[in-house]
Amino acid sequence: MASAAGVSYQTVSRVINNHPSVKPSTRERVLAAIEELGFRRSATALALASGRARSVTVLTANTTHYGYAATLQGIEEAARASSYAVGIGVLETADEAAVRAEVQRAADAGGGLIVMAYDTAGVRALAAIPEELPVVGVVETPASPPGEHRPWVWTDDREAARAATRHLLSLGHETVHYVAIPSSTRRTGQRTAGWRDALREAGAAEPRPVAGSWDPASGYRAGQKLARDPSVTAILCGNDDLALGVIRALHEAGRAIPGEVSVAGFDDAPHSAYLTPSLTTVRLDFTGLGRAAFGLLYGLVEQAEPVAPHPVSVPELIVRESSGPPPR
Amino acid sequence: MASAAGVSYQTVSRVINNHPSVKPSTRERVLAAIEELGFRRSATALALASGRARSVTVLTANTTHYGYAATLQGIEEAARASSYAVGIGVLETADEAAVRAEVQRAADAGGGLIVMAYDTAGVRALAAIPEELPVVGVVETPASPPGEHRPWVWTDDREAARAATRHLLSLGHETVHYVAIPSSTRRTGQRTAGWRDALREAGAAEPRPVAGSWDPASGYRAGQKLARDPSVTAILCGNDDLALGVIRALHEAGRAIPGEVSVAGFDDAPHSAYLTPSLTTVRLDFTGLGRAAFGLLYGLVEQAEPVAPHPVSVPELIVRESSGPPPR
DNA sequence: CTGAAAGCGCTTACAG
DNA sequence: CTGAAAGCGCTTACAG
Structure with a gap:
C-alpha cells in the first residue's frame, strides 16, 4: 500500500x-x-466502486474480413489513446438466443458497447442491448434512429455504390451487374440501393443482383454464374474479396478483364492495388469510422460533451485496371 | 436482489x-x-472478491494481417466456449517504454494474458510480463523456454519453409530466393532458417534474403528488386501478402509466372486460392493455434489440469499455379 | 443445510 | 487540506 x-x-x-x-x-x-x-x-476495484468501467466491448459477427478488422483497429486505437480497455465478443450466428447470450456476456464486462451492425446478427444484437447501457452502433444504413441516447456512425455506402456504378456506365457499359454482400436487414442493402439508383438515373436495365457472402469463394461462385451470360460486360461487387473471386471465375471462363468484362469492388483492401488486374474500387475509411464510434461512446460514458452528430466519412472512387470500356 | x-x-x-x-x-x-x-x-465484483477475473487479454502488434487475425479468432472462439471475456491490446511500436505501458494496461484487466510474439514488440512484451501473471506466448521459435509456468505454442515454421523450398527445388530450380517477413528476434527467423536448411541439403547457392515487412506494398518493392536479376527463377515469400506484391512486380517487369519465375507464399490466406495465378503456399492452422493457446491459459488460470505440452500443428504444402519448372 | 461477518481495493460523501 | 465511515456486489471461511 x-x-x-x-x-x-x-x-x-x-x-x-x-x-x-x-x-x-x-x-x-x-x-x-x-x-x-x-x-x-486496481481497474476492477475502480469499476466496482465507481460504477464506471473504463472499457468498451465490441460486438461483431466477424473479426477477419477487411471492413470489420479495420474498424476494430480504429476503435482499439482510439480506446487506447483514452486508456480504455477493449474487449471483443463474436456473434457466431444470427440466432436470437445466441445473440442474446453474447449481448449478456458483453454487458457483464460492465463498460460501454460498440456494435458492428453490418449484418443480421449485429442488427439483432443492437436491438437486444438493454436500454440503460451506453452503446453506439456502426451501421449500414441511417434509416431508423436507434433511440435517444444511441448515437451511431456509418459510411455513405449508398453514395459510394452510386459513384462506382456511374463510373462503369460512363465507360459505355449498357448496364452493370451486381454481386451483393449480405444485407443487414430484410430489406435491400445500401450498396444495392446505390447501384440501383445509378442504373435508374441512367435509364439502364436493372439485372437481378446475385447474392453473395463476404469471401472470395462466394465471389467465385457468383462469377461462374455471370460468366455464362455473354451479355454481362460490367460487374460491381459488394466488396473486394468478392471481386477477387469473380475475377478468378471470369478468367477461368476465358473472359478478359477489362477487355470483355469490367469488375469493380468495394473497400480498397490492402491487396487490391496489387492484384492483376489491379482492382477498381471504392475506398472507405474504416479505421476513421472505428475512431469516430469510440469517440461517441466516450462522450456517452464520460458525459463530457453532448453526443456529437454522427460523422460520415466520404468514400472515394479509385479507378484501376479492372474497369474499362466494353468490347465493341 | x-x-x-x-x-x-x-x-x-x-x-x-x-x-x-x-x-x-x-x-x-x-x-x-x-x-x-x-x-x-457482477463479473467485476466476482473478480474483486475472488481474485480471478475470468478473462484473457491478447497482446499483439497487429490485428488485421491474416496470421494475427486468424489466431485471434481462434482465441476468441475458445474463450467464448469457456465463458471468458477477451480483451485486446495493440503494441503499436516495439519501443521499450511503449511496450511496457501496454503490458501494464493489459495486466490491469486482471485476467490472463496471451502474447503474440511473432515480432520484436511481442517478444519484448512477453519478456516484460510480471512473473506472477498467468501468460502463454504464441511464438515463432521454440528456442529458449520462457520459464517454468509459461507455456507457449507455435507452428513448425522452419519445417514448413523447408517443405516449400524443397518443392521449388524439386521442380528443377537451381536455387530459391527468399523475401523475409520481419523476425521476432535479432537472429534469423524460423522461416528463413528452414529455407536455408533446404538450400544446404540440396547444395544450392544461398542468396541473400530480401527483407520485407508484412504487406503487399513491401512485397512489391522486393519484387521490383528481384525482377532486375535475370538469374532469379524461384522466390519463396514469408507470407501470402508479400507473395502477392512480388507477383505484381514481376508481372509489371514482364516476367511470366510460373513460366519464367515461380513464387510461393506462406499462410494460405483466404484469397490465395483465387489469385491469378493461384498461389502455391503453406497452410498454417492459425485458429487451431489460437484455440490451443487459450487452452493452455485456461489450464494455468483454473489450475484444473497440469500445463499440457505445447501443441504443434502440422503445416501443409498447397501446390497451385504459381510454381512450376524453370524456363530452359 | 444456511445465515452472519469480514474483506477484495477502490470511491464517495461527511467530518474535522 | 486530510482522515474515518460506508458501500460497490460478490466470495470465503466461520458459526450455527
Missing part, C-alpha cells in the same frame, strides 16, 4: 484522480511512493 | 457456484427467482 510509504490513505485516491485540494508537498510525496512501489490502481 | 424473491442471501452465491450443500427445494426457488428477475452476477 502506498499509504505506508506516504502518510495518508485515501489521499492516494485524491492524488490519482488529481483532486484539487491536496497540499502540493503531500502530493509529491505520494507520487514518489507510487513511482517507487510501481503502484497501479 | 434475488434474495428478496427467495428467502436467503449468499445462498444465492452457493446456487450460482453450484455448491453441493444446498437443499434442492431452496435451490429451485433461487433458480426460479434468478430466471424471473433476469439476475446476472
Whole structure:
C-alpha cells in the first residue's frame, strides 16, 4: 500500500484522480511512493466502486474480413489513446438466443458497447442491448434512429455504390451487374440501393443482383454464374474479396478483364492495388469510422460533451485496371 | 436482489457456484427467482472478491494481417466456449517504454494474458510480463523456454519453409530466393532458417534474403528488386501478402509466372486460392493455434489440469499455379 | 443445510 | 487540506 510509504490513505485516491485540494508537498510525496512501489490502481476495484468501467466491448459477427478488422483497429486505437480497455465478443450466428447470450456476456464486462451492425446478427444484437447501457452502433444504413441516447456512425455506402456504378456506365457499359454482400436487414442493402439508383438515373436495365457472402469463394461462385451470360460486360461487387473471386471465375471462363468484362469492388483492401488486374474500387475509411464510434461512446460514458452528430466519412472512387470500356 | 424473491442471501452465491450443500427445494426457488428477475452476477465484483477475473487479454502488434487475425479468432472462439471475456491490446511500436505501458494496461484487466510474439514488440512484451501473471506466448521459435509456468505454442515454421523450398527445388530450380517477413528476434527467423536448411541439403547457392515487412506494398518493392536479376527463377515469400506484391512486380517487369519465375507464399490466406495465378503456399492452422493457446491459459488460470505440452500443428504444402519448372 | 461477518481495493460523501 | 465511515456486489471461511 502506498499509504505506508506516504502518510495518508485515501489521499492516494485524491492524488490519482488529481483532486484539487491536496497540499502540493503531500502530493509529491505520494507520487514518489507510487513511482517507487510501481503502484497501479486496481481497474476492477475502480469499476466496482465507481460504477464506471473504463472499457468498451465490441460486438461483431466477424473479426477477419477487411471492413470489420479495420474498424476494430480504429476503435482499439482510439480506446487506447483514452486508456480504455477493449474487449471483443463474436456473434457466431444470427440466432436470437445466441445473440442474446453474447449481448449478456458483453454487458457483464460492465463498460460501454460498440456494435458492428453490418449484418443480421449485429442488427439483432443492437436491438437486444438493454436500454440503460451506453452503446453506439456502426451501421449500414441511417434509416431508423436507434433511440435517444444511441448515437451511431456509418459510411455513405449508398453514395459510394452510386459513384462506382456511374463510373462503369460512363465507360459505355449498357448496364452493370451486381454481386451483393449480405444485407443487414430484410430489406435491400445500401450498396444495392446505390447501384440501383445509378442504373435508374441512367435509364439502364436493372439485372437481378446475385447474392453473395463476404469471401472470395462466394465471389467465385457468383462469377461462374455471370460468366455464362455473354451479355454481362460490367460487374460491381459488394466488396473486394468478392471481386477477387469473380475475377478468378471470369478468367477461368476465358473472359478478359477489362477487355470483355469490367469488375469493380468495394473497400480498397490492402491487396487490391496489387492484384492483376489491379482492382477498381471504392475506398472507405474504416479505421476513421472505428475512431469516430469510440469517440461517441466516450462522450456517452464520460458525459463530457453532448453526443456529437454522427460523422460520415466520404468514400472515394479509385479507378484501376479492372474497369474499362466494353468490347465493341 | 434475488434474495428478496427467495428467502436467503449468499445462498444465492452457493446456487450460482453450484455448491453441493444446498437443499434442492431452496435451490429451485433461487433458480426460479434468478430466471424471473433476469439476475446476472457482477463479473467485476466476482473478480474483486475472488481474485480471478475470468478473462484473457491478447497482446499483439497487429490485428488485421491474416496470421494475427486468424489466431485471434481462434482465441476468441475458445474463450467464448469457456465463458471468458477477451480483451485486446495493440503494441503499436516495439519501443521499450511503449511496450511496457501496454503490458501494464493489459495486466490491469486482471485476467490472463496471451502474447503474440511473432515480432520484436511481442517478444519484448512477453519478456516484460510480471512473473506472477498467468501468460502463454504464441511464438515463432521454440528456442529458449520462457520459464517454468509459461507455456507457449507455435507452428513448425522452419519445417514448413523447408517443405516449400524443397518443392521449388524439386521442380528443377537451381536455387530459391527468399523475401523475409520481419523476425521476432535479432537472429534469423524460423522461416528463413528452414529455407536455408533446404538450400544446404540440396547444395544450392544461398542468396541473400530480401527483407520485407508484412504487406503487399513491401512485397512489391522486393519484387521490383528481384525482377532486375535475370538469374532469379524461384522466390519463396514469408507470407501470402508479400507473395502477392512480388507477383505484381514481376508481372509489371514482364516476367511470366510460373513460366519464367515461380513464387510461393506462406499462410494460405483466404484469397490465395483465387489469385491469378493461384498461389502455391503453406497452410498454417492459425485458429487451431489460437484455440490451443487459450487452452493452455485456461489450464494455468483454473489450475484444473497440469500445463499440457505445447501443441504443434502440422503445416501443409498447397501446390497451385504459381510454381512450376524453370524456363530452359 | 444456511445465515452472519469480514474483506477484495477502490470511491464517495461527511467530518474535522 | 486530510482522515474515518460506508458501500460497490460478490466470495470465503466461520458459526450455527
